[in-house]
Amino acid sequence: MSDILILNGRLVDPANGLDAERDVLLRHGRVAAVEMPGGLRVAKAKETIDAKGMIVAPGLVDVHVHLREPGQTYKESIKTGTAAAAAGGFTSVVAMPNTVPVNDTVARLEWMLDAARGACVKLFAMPAATFGSMGEEITDFHELQRAGAVGFTDDGKPVLLDRVMRAALVAAAGIGVPVSQHAEDTRLTGGCSMNAGPVAFRLGLRGMTVEAESKIVERDIRLLKDIEQHDGLRPHLHVQHVSTAKAMEAIRQAKRDGLHVTCEVAPHHFTLTDEAIGEYDTNAKMNPPLRNDADRLAMIAGLMDGTVDCIATDHAPHALFEKEQEFERAPNGITGLETALGLALRVLHKGNGMPISRVIELMSTQPAGIVSLEGRGTLRVDSFADVVVFDPAAEWNFEAAKTRSKSRNTPFDGAPMLGRVVTTISEGTVVYRG
Amino acid sequence: MTVLESSRAMKNSEYAAGSLLTVANLSVEDVAAILAATDRLERMTVAERVRILAERRIALLFYESSTRTRTSFELAAKSLGAMTTLVSDKSSSIEKGESLKDTGLTLRALGAECIILRHANSGAPYLLAKATGLPVLNAGDGMHEHPSQALLDLRTMLARLPGMSGRLVNGKTLNGVTVVITGDILHSRVARSNAMLLPKLGAKVVLCGPKELLPEDALGLGVKGTSGGVVVERDFDKALKQAQVVMMLRIQRERLAGLELDLGDYISRYQLDQERLAARSPEALVMHPGPMIRGLEISGEVADGPNSAIEEQVRHGLAVRTALLVRALGAGGFESVTV
Numbered sequence: 001m002s003d004i005l006i007l008n009g010r011l012v013d014p015a016n017g018l019d020a021e022r023d024v025l026l027r028h029g030r031v032a033a034v035e036m037p038g039g040l041r042v043a044k045a046k047e048t049i050d051a052k053g054m055i056v057a058p059g060l061v062d063v064h065v066h067l068r069e070p071g072q073t074y075k076e077s078i079k080t081g082t083a084a085a086a087a088g089g090f091t092s093v094v095a096m097p098n099t100v101p102v103n104d105t106v107a108r109l110e111w112m113l114d115a116a117r118g119a120c121v122k123l124f125a126m127p128a129a130t131f132g133s134m135g136e137e138i139t140d141f142h143e144l145q146r147a148g149a150v151g152f153t154d155d156g157k158p159v160l161l162d163r164v165m166r167a168a169l170v171a172a173a174g175i176g177v178p179v180s181q182h183a184e185d186t187r188l189t190g191g192c193s194m195n196a197g198p199v200a201f202r203l204g205l206r207g208m209t210v211e212a213e214s215k216i217v218e219r220d221i222r223l224l225k226d227i228e229q230h231d232g233l234r235p236h237l238h239v240q241h242v243s244t245a246k247a248m249e250a251i252r253q254a255k256r257d258g259l260h261v262t263c264e265v266a267p268h269h270f271t272l273t274d275e276a277i278g279e280y281d282t283n284a285k286m287n288p289p290l291r292n293d294a295d296r297l298a299m300i301a302g303l304m305d306g307t308v309d310c311i312a313t314d315h316a317p318h319a320l321f322e323k324e325q326e327f328e329r330a331p332n333g334i335t336g337l338e339t340a341l342g343l344a345l346r347v348l349h350k351g352n353g354m355p356i357s358r359v360i361e362l363m364s365t366q367p368a369g370i371v372s373l374e375g376r377g378t379l380r381v382d383s384f385a386d387v388v389v390f391d392p393a394a395e396w397n398f399e400a401a402k403t404r405s406k407s408r409n410t411p412f413d414g415a416p417m418l419g420r421v422v423t424t425i426s427e428g429t430v431v432y433r434g
Numbered sequence: 435m436t437v438l439e440s441s442r443a444m445k446n447s448e449y450a451a452g453s454l455l456t457v458a459n460l461s462v463e464d465v466a467a468i469l470a471a472t473d474r475l476e477r478m479t480v481a482e483r484v485r486i487l488a489e490r491r492i493a494l495l496f497y498e499s500s501t502r503t504r505t506s507f508e509l510a511a512k513s514l515g516a517m518t519t520l521v522s523d524k525s526s527s528i529e530k531g532e533s534l535k536d537t538g539l540t541l542r543a544l545g546a547e548c549i550i551l552r553h554a555n556s557g558a559p560y561l562l563a564k565a566t567g568l569p570v571l572n573a574g575d576g577m578h579e580h581p582s583q584a585l586l587d588l589r590t591m592l593a594r595l596p597g598m599s600g601r602l603v604n605g606k607t608l609n610g611v612t613v614v615i616t617g618d619i620l621h622s623r624v625a626r627s628n629a630m631l632l633p634k635l636g637a638k639v640v641l642c643g644p645k646e647l648l649p650e651d652a653l654g655l656g657v658k659g660t661s662g663g664v665v666v667e668r669d670f671d672k673a674l675k676q677a678q679v680v681m682m683l684r685i686q687r688e689r690l691a692g693l694e695l696d697l698g699d700y701i702s703r704y705q706l707d708q709e710r711l712a713a714r715s716p717e718a719l720v721m722h723p724g725p726m727i728r729g730l731e732i733s734g735e736v737a738d739g740p741n742s743a744i745e746e747q748v749r750h751g752l753a754v755r756t757a758l759l760v761r762a763l764g765a766g767g768f769e770s771v772t773v
Contacts, residue, residue, distance in 0.1 A: 191691055198654020204556035204578030204623060206691075207651075279455075280557030324535055324565070326555035328576075 002428055003027050005042055009051025009389065013058060014361040015378035024056060026385035029428035034381060047430070049423055051389050057360045058379050059091025059121070059386035059424065060341065061367040063180075064155070064240060064264060064312035066333065067093075069117065070108075071100025076317040076406045079118035081337070084315070084405040086432035088337040089421040091121045091386035092368065092376055097128040098156040104128035104139045106147045113148050121426045122386070124371065126151040126180055129168045135160050141171040150371040153180035155240060156287075158216055160186065166223050173227065173235035178262065178370060180238040183216040183247060184208070184288065193328045195274045195289040203277065205327065208289055214246035221254045221261065228259070238370060239263040241314050243288035245298030252307045262370050263302075264312035267336060267343040268411065270299040276411055282323045282330035284411045286316065300352055303362065310367035313340045317407030335410045339398050341390065342417025349392075350418050356392060364388075385428040394420035452548075452569040452762035455559045457581045457631040465634070466603035469589060471757040480513070483756070488515035490763055493546035495537065495562075496573075497523045497553045502724055502748060503573050503582070507550050510755035516763075519546075534558060535565040542566045548762045551575070569762040577621050577689065582758055583723050584627035586751040588635070590743050591679055593750070594719050608637035612676045614667075614718075616642040616704055617683030617731050619652055621690075624723040625683060629655040629664050639664045642673040643704065646693055647685070670704050674714035681721040682706050682732045697730070707733035711741065719743050 004026040011022035011034065023040045025033040033040055067081035078095075085093050095112065097103035103112060109127050117123070127144045131137050133154040141152060152172055158181060159165040165179075172179045189208045194200050196207025220237050227235050242248055242263050254261045268286065273293050276284040284290060302308040316333025323330050344363060348354040368377025375383040400413035424432035449455065460468075475483060492511045496504055504520070511518045521541065523529065528537060534553070541549060548569045551559050556576030563570040574580045591611070592598045601607055613632055619625045619641050629639045633656070641652055641664065648666060656664040667673040674680060685695065711718065720732075720741040728734040737744060 196651070198651045201620075201649065201651035202626070202654050204576050204626060206577075279560050321533070324533070324561070326534060326553070326561060327557045328555050 002029070003042055003045040004385070004425065004428065004430070005040065005045040005048040006051050006056050006387065006389065007048060008037055009054045009056035011056045011379065012357050012360050013379045014357050014365045015058070016380055019357045022056070024379065024387070026387070026425065026428050029385050031379050031381050031383050031385055034379060049389060053391065053393070054389050054422060055356060055392050056379070056387060056389050058364045058377050059388050059426065060089045060363045061092040061373065061377055062090050062313050062315070062337065062340070063094045063310060063367045063371055065093045065095055065315040065337065066098065066317065067095045068317060069099060070111070074406070075319050078112070078123060079120070080404060080406045081315065081317070082119040082121045082123060084335070084337040084403060085121050086424045086426065087404045087421065088339070089341050089388035089390060089424055090337060091388065091424060091426045092373060093121060093123060094150060094371060095123060095125045096153065096155040097126060098133060102128050102133050104131050104133070106140070106143050109144055109147050109149060120431045122376070124148070124150045124373070126153045126155070128152070129154045129159055129179060130164060133157055135164055138164065138168050138171055141175060145175050145177060149177065150373070151178040151180050151238065153182065153240070155180065155182045158182050158184050158186060162219065162223065165220060166227065169223055169227055169235035169237065170231060170233060173233040176372070178236040178238040180240050181216065181220055182240050183213050183220070185212045185215050188212040193285060194277060195291045197274065197292055199274045199277065203280065210244040210246050210291070210295070213244045213288055214250055217247040217250045221250060221259065224254070224259045224261065234260055236260045236262070241266045241269065241288055241312065242299065242302070242308070243269045243291050243295060245295050248298050248302045248307060252302070255307065262309040263307070264310045264367075265299045265303060265308050266312060266314045267340045268334060270296060270303060271343050271347050272296070272411060280327040281411065282325065282327055283334060283409050285327065285330055285332055286314070286334050287332035300348070303348060304352060304354060308362070309370060311340060311344055311362045312367065313337055317405050318409045319407060323409050333409070335403065335405050335407055337405065338403055339410065339412045339415070339417065341419055341421065342396070342398065343412070345392065345419035346417060385425060387425040388421060389423040390419050390421045392419045394418070396420055449560075449563040450567055450569040452764055453563050453571070454581050454758055454762070455563060455570065455572050456579050457584050457627050460631070460634070462603070462605050462634055465585070465588070465631070468585060468754070468757050468761065469592070469603055471760060472589065472753050475756045475760065476753050483513055484515040486514045486760060487511065487763055490516045490547055491545045492516045492518050492548050492550065492759065493541045494518060494520045494550045495541065495552070496520065497528065498574070500552055500574070502751065503552065506748070506751045507571070507573060507755050510752055511759055514756055514759060516759065534562055538562045538566040538568075542568055548759065571758055571762055574623055576623065577626075578623050579627045580623040580723070581627050582751070582755055583624050584631040585758070586747060586754045587628055587681070587721060587723070588631060589750045589754055590721065590747045591719065594743050594746065595678060603635065605634065606636045608632060608635040611636070611678045612638045612640055613679040613681060614640045614642055614673045614677040615681045615683065616670060616673065616706070617647065618685045619643050619648040619683065621647075621686040622683050626655060628681065633663055640667050640673045640676065641665070642667050642670050644668065644700070646695060671710070671714055674710065674718070677715045677718045679719045679721060680706060680715065681723070682726070683723070684725060684727055684731055701730060705731060705733060706736050708735045708739065711736055721747060723747070
């Protein structure tokens with residue numbers, strides 16, 4: 001039998017409105033039963049997990065990761081990236097298309113999703129919105145969706161042209177998937193390597209303005225309105241890694257206006273400010289960049305008031321030699337899969353009083369909903385046996401040297417975390433034991 | 435953010451003692467020690483001085499063109515008896531794509547004990563200092579800093595301003611002195627180093643220029659807990675009226691990055707010419723870090739006039755850099771000094 005019994009844990013399943021002690025039975029890769037403690041009778045479980053004092057939750061879902069395969073496996077591979085995901089409590093990840101070559105055809109998408117790549121958690125992908133992510137001609141959304149695409153994006157770059165973004169939103173609306181936008185007006189950010197402001201001035205670095213992000217968000221919202229009015233369609237815009245108060249406010253207003261906009265915030269944007277760059281620490285360099293404290297607090301406010309739909313890591317591994325360069329030359333991005341839960345619990349739960357069930361909603365239930373992952377993001381009976389068991393009270397310090405990722409480019413080496421993953425189960429298989 | 439504060443505190447030990455990467459980490463005592471050593475070295479005979487760094491190896495690593503800074507570091511090193519070697523991006527493996535780290539490690543393997551670095555990227559000296567563990571002297575990094583320039587500017591002011599000679603160097607030395615820095619502040623590493631150094635000694639620094647070349651973010655240069663400070667004044671005439679020192683900066687065409695500027699308008703508002711100087715601040719000391727574009731930010735008459743300290747700045751540059759080299763190599767009483 002493949003049965004796994006998880007006993008005596010505190011089951012947090014926001015999709016079911018459940019936050020109570022429950023025993024859970026996993027069988028044949030699915031959730032077979034959820035009962036009051038002591039209510040399950042199983043003759044011979046393959047494994048029994050005593051979850052006393054632990055949280056048992058649907059496995060975490062990350063709609064924004066870079067796994068670097070194909071083409072840059074010296075940074076990360078699907079195998080190592082998903083191992084890092086499992087260690088962080090994630091059971092579903094959505095791979096971005098900026099691989100080499102860009103994931104913009106059915107053949108490339110199928111290759112990426114093939115079991116031979118060795119993903120140890122469930123791998124999904126968003127192929128490129130435009131060929132080569134060049135921003136000019138949209139890819140074959142229909143065929144790509146049939147091959148498994150859960151959305152479309154040119155992440156790393158924006159879809160800049162109004163005409164092209166409009167076409168992408170229309171095509172995606174027709175098949176019910178989101179267009180995920182990296183909101184950056186690259187016409188305003190040439191030569192920039194951090195957030196504009198006093199810190200950038202002091203460091204002598206050119207800064208990206210808040211407007212470079214908000215202008216694209218505002219433009220995309222205008223396109224949504226226009227499409228709803230003129231095309232009779234209801235497109236879904238997903239704004240990636242929001243980092244500024246101004247963009248957050250635009251999204252808040254668009255939601256009030258009833259548009260279908262969702263957005264994500266990365267843990268580093270609610271934890272750190274541009275001061276973290278210190279003396280040109282390239283492990284604090286990413287795009288969008290770390291902003292000032294008012295923007296950081298606006299991310300927390302958006303997470304608290306429901307404007308933000310999910311937390312996504314933007315896990316972006318890079319090799320040491322690439323980060324050991326002049327700040328302006330070093331590539332953007334930091335790893336994030338193994339630090340996301342620990343930071344969310346420390347900063348949002350402990351620091352800002354967010355209930356744990358809300359953290360789970362932001363990291364599992366809602367991201368699963370954004371990309372319509374059927375049977376994931378919940379532990380309802382018959383859903384996939386994707387489970388994370390974690391100790392919510394454990395305080396520890398992340399050690400980059402112990403990461404399962406191939407890369408160690410994180411500003412959180414040595415940083416305090418709250419909550420430690422004990423077991424991660426993907427479709428009924430234990431993929432991580434802490 | 436306690437994590438970051440502690441990690442930053444740790445970082446100070448990542449750089450070899452005697453490195454000079456930024457003026458931000460210099461205490462007033464450090465500044466006093468450097469200036470005192472400069473005086474000592476200057477008073478020595480040529481024969482005495484040439485023994486101080488005899489047989490020591492110093493590398494000059496220059497990724498950007500330079501006349502003043504390179505020549506003065508090189509002459510300073512040679513006057514102390516050191517062996518120098520110049521590596522520039524135009525005639526080395528840098529052209530072949532070698533990283534800054536590897537170039538630094540190569541120089542170290544060849545016996546370099548100190549590297550003087552000029553680089554187009556802000557922060558490059560930190561990377562080099564960390565990678566090699568050698569003392570690194572920042573000879574100008576991108577738009578970030580030019581610490582030796584600020585120190586030589588300070589020494590020039592102390593030599594020329596009335597009542598300064600022989601005064602103790604402390605947090606009040608420049609009390610009552612207003613230094614107006616005018617021009618392309620945005621792209622200027624000289625402005626940043628001066629604006630961070632001079633207030634530590636009590637000076638008030640007035641930054642002056644149009645918005646395009648002087649964003650409000652420049653106020654971030656102000657150092658907490660100093661008696662002086664940093665302010666922005668866009669009207670050059672108003673700024674000049676308060677000035678004991680006026681420092682003019684070149685417009686850095688090579689860094690303008692698409693920024694368009696009406697030069698005629700700029701000249702009428704911000705050029706320091708004889709008429710303006712005589713009307714607003716006839717006694718002010720006139721300085722310029724060079725290279726200077728006569729007829730643009732400064733008139734030839736003012737540059738060559740009696741208020742000008744421009745050539746003296748160059749002379750003080752040579753003197754201050756001897757002290758920085760002695761400090762970097764831990765000779766002549768600088769053993770315990772760290773930045």
